[in-house]
Amino acid sequence: MGNAPAGRRARGSLESEVMGLLWGRSEPLTAADVQSAIGGDLAYNTVQTILIRLHEKNLVHRRKAGRGHVYWPVEDAATAAAKRMRAALADPVDRHAVLQQFAASLDEDDAATLRGLLQP
């Protein structure tokens, strides 16, 4: 049903995946960490290039560690974004306009059902 064939990544989605990973982990990561976490057929050089690009764009910090660098996300822009996102969602918003979100709020019964469904 999708327009993009399965397995092919959308434009910019590799960068998004790397940013998602750096945000998802609490500790700074090396290029090798990123490569093994994202896995697949991703070449080390590709990961390196993406990290350098993200650093040039001021989206990630880096410092020397051993022979390479470790990387972690820059928080300033994200803190500002969080403030504005919170403010936007705290006001009366069009619920249907922001329905397009991944999760939803659950009550305990729904949660119990979901946990049941997740049991193998």
Place this chain on the structure above:
Amino acid sequence: MNVAIYLPLLLALPLTLTAARLAARGTPGLIARGLTGSAFVAAVSSTWSLVLLALTLLDDLPPLSALDDHPTLELPEPVPGPVALLAALLLAWGAVRLVRDIHLRITTHRRLRAAGTPQDGLVVADWSAPLAVAVPGRPGHLLVTSGILRLLDTDERRVLFAHEHAHLAHRHHRLVALTGAAAAVNPLLIPVRTTVAYLVERWADEDAAAVVGDRGLTAKAVARAALATVGPGPKAALGMHGGAVVNRVRALIAPSPAPRRGRLLGPTLLAAGCLSATAVATAEFVALARAWL
């Protein structure tokens, strides 16, 4: 000028009553498009009916009464006065609701867009609430919180990105906006709006499952993100009720659905019925106006 003009006002009802059942089977994209199309037709024809009904009030206005060529010719009263007045009031109420709906939607999207400058199609908000939103625009981007990125593992994050990208790629906000506008002018269509909002989530789930190639993983990611909103902490003040997520996860655990075009027969017939009734009512109205002038 009787049956045909009232018919479109009622034809939204069967659509409303069957929408949820229609959504239960078949590919979500097909049903979402079909429901949106027929809701749009139903809203336009019911609004046009109200316009025609309200226009019959005009013959009582002094400047138009003066135009009456046949003061002696007694035409039957086309529509009882109170009905025409009620139609005018409903029309005004619908217009107010429509303007409010559009305004709120534009404001919400603008504020979400203003949250940050997207880099590679992504804005991260450093907030523990597990939220992710597809922000439409040209080209559109994702707005996700650090909370949801920390919650999910690498594979589940791929599901999340694929899900939100599907919303953007298929321009789901248009379907949601169309059914929102339809429900604003014709509140009978509110359940259809809810169903379409659910279907676009299902659609994005199916797309994400196809991209990552794993329905079970997709089900797990959706369920884990939803479960994180239980208990104390910043509740998602928005979003769908939990029952919808349970259904989404159930559907992902089941095999992928087959398209069932036959399910669109009902909505298509209803839309055709609306259009024919509207055509007949319009012709009758024109004939009446001619006779009267």
